[in-house]
Amino acid sequence: MTVSNAVEVKDEKYKTALVELLYQLADDDFIIAYRGSEWLGLAPHIEEDVAFSSINQDTMGHAAMFYRLLEDLGEGEMNSLAHARGADERRNAIILEEVNGSGTYLVEPNYDWAFAVVRNYFYAQAKKIKIESLKNASYQPLAEAAVKVNMELYYHLLHWKTWFSQLMNSNGEARKRMMNAVEKTVADFAGVLSLGDQGEEMAKAGLIEGEDMLVMRWKNAVEPIFESSNLSLPPLEMQRGNGRNKVHTADLEQAIGTLSEVYNSDPAAAW
Numbered sequence: 001m002t003v004s005n006a007v008e009v010k011d012e013k014y015k016t017a018l019v020e021l022l023y024q025l026a027d028d029d030f031i032i033a034y035r036g037s038e039w040l041g042l043a044p045h046i047e048e049d050v051a052f053s054s055i056n057q058d059t060m061g062h063a064a065m066f067y068r069l070l071e072d073l074g075e076g077e078m079n080s081l082a083h084a085r086g087a088d089e090r091r092n093a094i095i096l097e098e099v100n101g102s103g104t105y106l107v108e109p110n111y112d113w114a115f116a117v118v119r120n121y122f123y124a125q126a127k128k129i130k131i132e133s134l135k136n137a138s139y140q141p142l143a144e145a146a147v148k149v150n151m152e153l154y155y156h157l158l159h160w161k162t163w164f165s166q167l168m169n170s171n172g173e174a175r176k177r178m179m180n181a182v183e184k185t186v187a188d189f190a191g192v193l194s195l196g197d198q199g200e201e202m203a204k205a206g207l208i209e210g211e212d213m214l215v216m217r218w219k220n221a222v223e224p225i226f227e228s229s230n231l232s233l234p235p236l237e238m239q240r241g242n243g244r245n246k247v248h249t250a251d252l253e254q255a256i257g258t259l260s261e262v263y264n265s266d267p268a269a270a271w
Contacts, residue, residue, distance in 0.1 A: 009073065009139075017201035018139055019073060020091070021208060024196065024244060025130070026066035027092035030082060031252065032123055033059035034259055035096070036116075038105045044113060051159060055120075058152045065145045072141065083263035087252045093191035094243045095119065097252040114177035117167060118185045121160035122222070126192050128157050129217045130208065138206035161225065168229040183234065190236040193218060196244030 009015045036056035043049040067078040075081060096119070101111035131153055134146035168178045195202055195211045203210040209217075219233065226233045241247035 013201060014205050015073065017198045017205050018142070018207060019070065019075060020196060020198040020244075021202050022066050022070050022073075022142070023091040026063045026070065026081070027090045028096055028123075028127075028192070029059050029063035029066065031090075031092045031255060032096045032120070033057075033063060034255055035098075035100055036120070038100055038109075039111065039116065042105075042109060042111060055156050055159065058156065062149050062152075065149065069141055069145060079263065083256075083260040085256075087248045087256055088246055090243070090246065090248060090252060090256075091196070092243050092248075092252070093188070093194070094238075094240050094247070094249060095185060095188040095191060096123065097243070097249060097255060098188075099251050099254075112177070112181065114167065114174075114181035115184060117160060117163045118178065118181040121157075121164040122185055122189055123192060124153065124157040124160045125221050126189075126214075126218050128153055129214055129221065133209040133214070134207075136206075137208065142207070165225060165228065168225075168231070179231075182231075186234045187237050187239045190215075190238040191241075191243050193236070194238065194242055194244050196242065 009018065033056045036052060036059070039049075039052055041049065043052050063082065064078065067081045070076070070081055071078040098119075100116060101109065103109040103111075128150075131146045131150050135143055135150065137143040137146065164178075167174050169175075193211065193215050195208070195214075199211045202208050208214075215236070223233050240249065
């Protein structure tokens with residue numbers, strides 16, 4: 001099924017699957033970009049501060065692209081979709097909403113850099129797999145957006161893969177923290193690769209490859225990196241539920257409250 005623009009989306013099953021996929025893509029990028037932004041001024045060194053900030057800015061831009069596609073499909077104004085929806089309406093994976101560590105950005109932040117590296121590397125690789133598939137999406141606006149996202153994503157993945165390999169191949173405390181971060185991340189990372197209840201319809205409609213294929217491609221990409229570090233990739237789990245089904249934690253409610261404070265002060269303003 002080929003669709004050239006939003007006006008032509010007349011098949012309701014197709015549109016339902018498309019809208020669900022776009023919410024997943026947008027909400028994932030939106031929340032992980034926010035969690036990344038909380039590292040501003042706290043990264044290990046000034047060069048990383050600049051690089052990480054740039055990645056987060058790109059990622060938030062990607063979220064805006066997906067929210068714009070939802071706006072074009074009649075789901076609402078893009079800024080409202082990003083800021084005015086509650087936690088119980090979000091489709092992001094649970095692992096992406098988790099706080100960076102104890103404390104807050106302004107009060108004694110005790111953040112875990114190993115967790116940031118593992119979560120972002122795993123996510124960048126998963127996103128790369130999805131974007132490669134989305135470049136062939138039957139919905140042309142989504143395929144075009146994927147091509148644009150892919151140009152920046154190459155550098156994001158290279159950045160986090162380098163951090164992951166260097167820290168995992170070090171000795172002592174760094175490697176120990178990385179292994180702990182891997183254990184923490186895999187416990188819920190299956191949620192990132194999940195397509196939710198509409199997954200089969202998405203694949204059938206030619207929007208994205210099936211969930212099993214995405215998981216296989218992700219494992220094939222990540223396992224050689226683990227092997228080079230003399231490690232085995234642990235099984236992926238979804239211990240706290242599936243965020244695609246709008247199951248979330250208090251961490252997301254806190255994040256949305258902070259993110260949306262300015263917007264909600266005057267929703268009618270031009271942003």
